[in-house]
Amino acid sequence: MPTLNDLARSHTSLGEADVEHLHSLVSDWQLLADLSFADLVLWAPAKDGTGWLAIAQMRPTTGPTSLQDDVVGTFAGPEDQRLLDVARDERRIWRESDPDWTNGVPVRIEGIPVTRANRVIAVIERCTNLNSARTPSRLELTYLQGADDLARMVAEGTFPFPGADAMLVRSPRVGDGLLRLGKSGRVIYASPNAQSAYRRLGLAADLIGSELGVVTAGLVASDEPLDESLMVVAAGRVPREAEVDGNGSVVQLRSIPLIVGGSRTGALVLVRDVTELRRRERELMTKDATIREIHHRVKNNLQTVAALLRLQARRLRAPEARAALDEAVRRVGSIAVVHETLSHAPEEVVDFDEIADRVAMMAGEVSAAEVRVIPKITGSFGQLSAAVATPLAMVLTELLQNALQHGFPHAREQGLLEVVAVREPERLTVTVADSGVGLPDGFDLESATSLGLQIVRTLVVGELGGRLRIMPRPGGGTEAVVDLPVGYEPER
Ligand SMILES: Nc1ncnc2c1ncn2[C@@H]1O[C@H](COP(=O)(O)OP(=O)(O)O)[C@@H](O)[C@H]1O
Ligand SMILES: [Mg+2]
Numbered sequence: 001m002p003t004l005n006d007l008a009r010s011h012t013s014l015g016e017a018d019v020e021h022l023h024s025l026v027s028d029w030q031l032l033a034d035l036s037f038a039d040l041v042l043w044a045p046a047k048d049g050t051g052w053l054a055i056a057q058m059r060p061t062t063g064p065t066s067l068q069d070d071v072v073g074t075f076a077g078p079e080d081q082r083l084l085d086v087a088r089d090e091r092r093i094w095r096e097s098d099p100d101w102t103n104g105v106p107v108r109i110e111g112i113p114v115t116r117a118n119r120v121i122a123v124i125e126r127c128t129n130l131n132s133a134r135t136p137s138r139l140e141l142t143y144l145q146g147a148d149d150l151a152r153m154v155a156e157g158t159f160p161f162p163g164a165d166a167m168l169v170r171s172p173r174v175g176d177g178l179l180r181l182g183k184s185g186r187v188i189y190a191s192p193n194a195q196s197a198y199r200r201l202g203l204a205a206d207l208i209g210s211e212l213g214v215v216t217a218g219l220v221a222s223d224e225p226l227d228e229s230l231m232v233v234a235a236g237r238v239p240r241e242a243e244v245d246g247n248g249s250v251v252q253l254r255s256i257p258l259i260v261g262g263s264r265t266g267a268l269v270l271v272r273d274v275t276e277l278r279r280r281e282r283e284l285m286t287k288d289a290t291i292r293e294i295h296h297r298v299k300n301n302l303q304t305v306a307a308l309l310r311l312q313a314r315r316l317r318a319p320e321a322r323a324a325l326d327e328a329v330r331r332v333g334s335i336a337v338v339h340e341t342l343s344h345a346p347e348e349v350v351d352f353d354e355i356a357d358r359v360a361m362m363a364g365e366v367s368a369a370e371v372r373v374i375p376k377i378t379g380s381f382g383q384l385s386a387a388v389a390t391p392l393a394m395v396l397t398e399l400l401q402n403a404l405q406h407g408f409p410h411a412r413e414q415g416l417l418e419v420v421a422v423r424e425p426e427r428l429t430v431t432v433a434d435s436g437v438g439l440p441d442g443f444d445l446e447s448a449t450s451l452g453l454q455i456v457r458t459l460v461v462g463e464l465g466g467r468l469r470i471m472p473r474p475g476g477g478t479e480a481v482v483d484l485p486v487g488y489e490p491e492r
Pocket of ligand 2: 398401402452453
């Protein structure tokens with residue numbers, strides 16, 4: 001389905017600013033559709049005067065649609081063409097005298113010129129399904145009257161409001177609750193939902209007849225002087241959104257000043273109770289904090305385990321047994337590093353470069369007494385999910401350990417130990433290369449039964465679905481290559 005942009009650029013001769021105006025109209029015309037109980041189609045004149053092209057469409061959420069099909073991207077038929085021409089040429093809202101029966105239901109068709117900088121740049125066709133029109137209630141009359149004012153503002157070029165930006169994630173809609181203010185800012189109509197929202201804010205008195213700005217500011221729980229900006233929004237003086245927090249409830253307001261023919265006729269104020277929504281957001285926020293706290297505790301516990309193993313190792317005489325426990329200390333330590341990083345991360349995603357640095361430092365520390373080789377890391381691991389980071393930290397620990405322990409078996413030895421990470425969006429390749437003594441004769445990764453490489457193989461192949469190779473390094477020493485699928489790199 002082509003977008004408004006595509007259609008406007010390829011099939012019309014509208015300029016940049018005109019298209020921008022239509023964008024902001026379309027981002028806000030749900031309001032007009034809902035107040036009108038009608039479908040809206042935005043028509044723009046096609047290039048070279050070849051007719052009208054539908055570039056956007058909106059259905060009402062307050063009533064049934066009269067346009068089952070999508071019309072965006074189609075050209076106007078002769079009937080519509082006439083109406084659109086008239087609305088443009090006479091620069092006024094134009095209504096067909098007879099309903100249209102094309103789709104088997106009576107539909108009233110109107111053309112509303114869209115004006116910018118004193119020119120009609122497009123026409124909105126408003127189609128009202130008359131089958132569902134009953135004797136209108138107070139609510140419906142108020143909606144329709146608001147719709148008329150808004151339509152006139154579109155035709156006069158004063159709606160959408162220039163430079164008005166939607167501040168909140170989802171603006172209140174007509175169905176959420178509606179207040180109609182008169183010229184002086186007093187409430188002349190309040191929908192049942194709007195009444196309830198103000199009740200929840202703690203209003204005991206009747207809304208009808210009250211000055212909404214003053215009343216609203218008075219409901220805000222605070223000892224401070226009245227909130228001026230809230231007062232101005234609630235009084236319907238400026239087109240803006242605001243949130244009212246009082247009596248344990250939170251209500252979102254959106255005010256739409258109505259200025260027709262140069263004079264203020266009042267305002268519409270849309271009202272939405274967002275108490276539950278805000279409460280859920282707060283809950284989610286504390287859930288994140290809880291997850292971080294748990295990572296923090298897991299890290300502490302792992303560090304305790306490592307400390308206990310270290311104590312136990314010191315009491316042992318047999319060097320082999322001590323070495324085994326030391327190794328266990330390092331394995332546990334590398335997992336603790338990942339949890340520590342996760343305890344600071346807002347999501348279950350970590351910057352692995354940080355972890356790699358710490359793991360390399362830990363590997364270097366253990367062997368510092370015997371070997372003068374310091375691991376050097378180049379390239380970048382990027383962001384990794386916790387599910388990949390934990391096993392990978394262990395794998396890196398084992399490979400570095402082997403290089404330091406087996407590659408440079410003699411004390412005070414010098415040499416090169418390099419970790420190279422190459423990250424693509426969905427793959428990560430890590431090479432651990434040392435310039436040490438090289439693999440023993442007859443080394444075979446597949447048949448190695450020693451614990452370290454068995455752990456590495458299980459994690460890389462079994463858990464991470466990657467590949468592992470260990471081979472002689474060109475120029476002497478050993479090279480281990482781990483190649484993993486890691487999913488998309490999330491945006492920062
Ligand atoms: N970088 C390396 N340089 C030389 N030999 C290595 C290297 N990595 C692994 N090896 C050989 O592979 C064997 C198995 O390693 P591993 O499974 O980690 O067990 P461990 O380290 O406990 O001996 C080592 O004993 C060593 O002989
Ligand atoms: Mg080992």
